[in-house]
Every structure is written in C-alpha cells, then in structure tokens.
Amino acid sequence: MATSSQSCGVCDLRHITKPSIVWCTECDEGLCTGCQEHHSLSKSSKRHNVISIIEYQKLPTDVQKITQYCSKHDEKFQIYCKKHECPCCSKCLVESHTECWDIVNLDDVIHNVKTSNALFEIEETLVEVAENLQKICQLKQDNRSTLKKKKMEIEKEIKKTRTKINNHLDKLQENLMKQVYEVEEKENLKIYQLVSSLEIKEKEIAEYQRNISNIKQHATDLQMFLLMKQIEKDVCSEDKFLH
Ligand SMILES: [Zn+2]
Ligand SMILES: [Zn+2]
Ligand SMILES: [Zn+2]
Ligand SMILES: [Zn+2]
Incomplete structure (x- = not known):
C-alpha cells in the first residue's frame, strides 16, 4: 500500500x-x-x-x-491487459476484463524494460524532439531579428519621405514669399510714381488759383476765354488721370 x-x-x-x-x-x-x-x-x-x-x-x-497495488482492490497487480493498456489485479480481471483476450502476465511485460529497445527508442525520440524544438526556437529568434530589421528599414524610409516633403514645402513657401515681395515692390513703385506726378499737378493747380484773380482784373476777354479753355483741358486730363 x-x-x-x-x-x-x-x-x-x-x-x-x-x-x-x-x-x-x-x-x-x-x-x-x-x-x-x-x-x-x-x-x-x-x-x-x-x-x-x-x-x-x-x-x-x-x-x-x-x-x-490496485487502488480499487488493494491487491498487487499481476496481469496486464493489452487492450486497455493497464495493469490489473485478479479482482480487476474478473470485474472488468472478462471480454479481453489479450491478457498477459505483468512480469513478462515489465521484465527488462529498463534495457529494452522500446525505452532506447523513446530516449532517442526525446533527443530528436529536443533538437527539433531547439531548431524551431532558433528559427523563431532569427525571424524576430529579421522582423526588427525590416521595421527599422521602414521607419527610416518614412522619416526620409517626411524630410523630402518638408523640404518641398519649404521651397514652395520660399517661392511664394519671393513672388509676394516682388509684387509688393512693383506696386510700391507704381504708387510712388503716381503720387509724384499728382504732387506736380497739385502745384500747377495751386499756381492757377494764385493767379486767377490777377488775370481776371488785367487780361483781355480773349485772353481770359482761351485761358479758361486751357484750364478746362488741364483739369479734365487730371480727372482722367485720377480715375
Ligand atoms: Zn517490502
Ligand atoms: Zn516502523
Ligand atoms: Zn483491482
Ligand atoms: Zn481489458
């Protein structure tokens, strides 16, 4: 027991x-x-x-x-049933294996088991399985490092593309700003020129205003008439100039 x-x-x-x-x-x-x-x-x-x-x-x-010992009957195992692949005591045999025909003496089955070919084969198989497992592990480790390498390559590629896009956008911005500056400069020049000529006209008109009462008093009617025509023409052209 x-x-x-x-x-x-x-x-x-x-x-x-x-x-x-x-x-x-x-x-x-x-x-x-x-x-x-x-x-x-x-x-x-x-x-x-x-x-x-x-x-x-x-x-x-x-x-x-x-x-x-049989745990059910508390008797020593004596027989081996090959069909059920289990050791039996004499009571087991009567209770559950009456139909079984491949019944052998337990001692005959276990005799020399430690030096048997079957045990040797099992040991060989264990060695083989252990080797295979080791190989699979190594393979998986290799897979892992390949995966890591691949990941790093993709990461590098993404960063490279990002830099390219950044550079492109920088250049685009630079070009647009350059165009804006050029337009501003051109328009500034136009405004400056316009203001300059307006100032000249302003001076001319001020001159007419200063002289008009004096002319009214001393010039002939013909002189006055032709001067009026002249002023009208000038002011009219100024109007055009402003619009
Ligand atoms: Zn003993
Ligand atoms: Zn004792
Ligand atoms: Zn039993
Ligand atoms: Zn049986």
Missing part, C-alpha cells in the same frame, strides 16, 4: 509516527530504522528491493504515484 513517504508505513498501522529512512519498492511503503531491520530479516520480505528515502523522494511525483 502506498503511504506518505515521510513516515514509516508499518508504524502508521500501529498509530505511531516514525520517519522512514528507506522505501521498499515491493511493499510500496517507507520504513523506519526498526521496521527496516525486521523487513530485511523476515522471510517474506528479505528479498525486497529497498532504496534510501532520499533517492525515492528525488523521483518525480507522477512516478511516485504509480504503485504496485
């Missing part, structure tokens, strides 16, 4: 808790110093294989859970 490996299975039955120092793989239980001595001398158990409890505890828990 499987017990906790910590305490002696035999002492447990007597409701005494003692730490086990060895594990009997036949009885599937731990034994304390006293019980181990008895176990190694007793006729029924002196050929049992025992290992130190430390070695036993190094086994994976899943392996520790596999016992030589």
Whole structure:
C-alpha cells in the first residue's frame, strides 16, 4: 500500500509516527530504522528491493504515484491487459476484463524494460524532439531579428519621405514669399510714381488759383476765354488721370 513517504508505513498501522529512512519498492511503503531491520530479516520480505528515502523522494511525483497495488482492490497487480493498456489485479480481471483476450502476465511485460529497445527508442525520440524544438526556437529568434530589421528599414524610409516633403514645402513657401515681395515692390513703385506726378499737378493747380484773380482784373476777354479753355483741358486730363 502506498503511504506518505515521510513516515514509516508499518508504524502508521500501529498509530505511531516514525520517519522512514528507506522505501521498499515491493511493499510500496517507507520504513523506519526498526521496521527496516525486521523487513530485511523476515522471510517474506528479505528479498525486497529497498532504496534510501532520499533517492525515492528525488523521483518525480507522477512516478511516485504509480504503485504496485490496485487502488480499487488493494491487491498487487499481476496481469496486464493489452487492450486497455493497464495493469490489473485478479479482482480487476474478473470485474472488468472478462471480454479481453489479450491478457498477459505483468512480469513478462515489465521484465527488462529498463534495457529494452522500446525505452532506447523513446530516449532517442526525446533527443530528436529536443533538437527539433531547439531548431524551431532558433528559427523563431532569427525571424524576430529579421522582423526588427525590416521595421527599422521602414521607419527610416518614412522619416526620409517626411524630410523630402518638408523640404518641398519649404521651397514652395520660399517661392511664394519671393513672388509676394516682388509684387509688393512693383506696386510700391507704381504708387510712388503716381503720387509724384499728382504732387506736380497739385502745384500747377495751386499756381492757377494764385493767379486767377490777377488775370481776371488785367487780361483781355480773349485772353481770359482761351485761358479758361486751357484750364478746362488741364483739369479734365487730371480727372482722367485720377480715375
Ligand atoms: Zn516502523
Ligand atoms: Zn517490502
Ligand atoms: Zn483491482
Ligand atoms: Zn481489458
């Protein structure tokens, strides 16, 4: 019967808790110093294989859970059903495997299993699978670095394009501003010229105004008449000039 490996299975039955120092793989239980001595001398158990409890505890828990006893009937497994791929005690056989025809002695199946070809093949397969996994991991790592490289290239390309667009816009702005300045300068010149000629005309008109009363008094009618025509013509041309 499987017990906790910590305490002696035999002492447990007597409701005494003692730490086990060895594990009997036949009885599937731990034994304390006293019980181990008895176990190694007793006729029924002196050929049992025992290992130190430390070695036993190094086994994976899943392996520790596999016992030589049927948990349902508390009897030692003796038979192996190939159809259901399970070990059976004599009670299991009667209860659930009466229809099964491929029944063999458990000892025949597990005999020499540790040196069997099947185990060797499993070990080989494990090596192969581990190698394949490593290869796949390496491949994925390579993929990652390729991906990173690609990302950096695209990033660089985007920045380059951005700079190009910026430069283009700068140039466009510069050209437009240049045109605006040129137009302003040209128009300024026109206004300056216009204002200059207007000032000249202004002076001429002021001159007429200053002289007109004097002319009215002393010039002949003909002189006055022709002067009026002259002024009309001048003012008219000025009007045109303004519009
Ligand atoms: Zn004991
Ligand atoms: Zn034993
Ligand atoms: Zn059973
Ligand atoms: Zn079966």
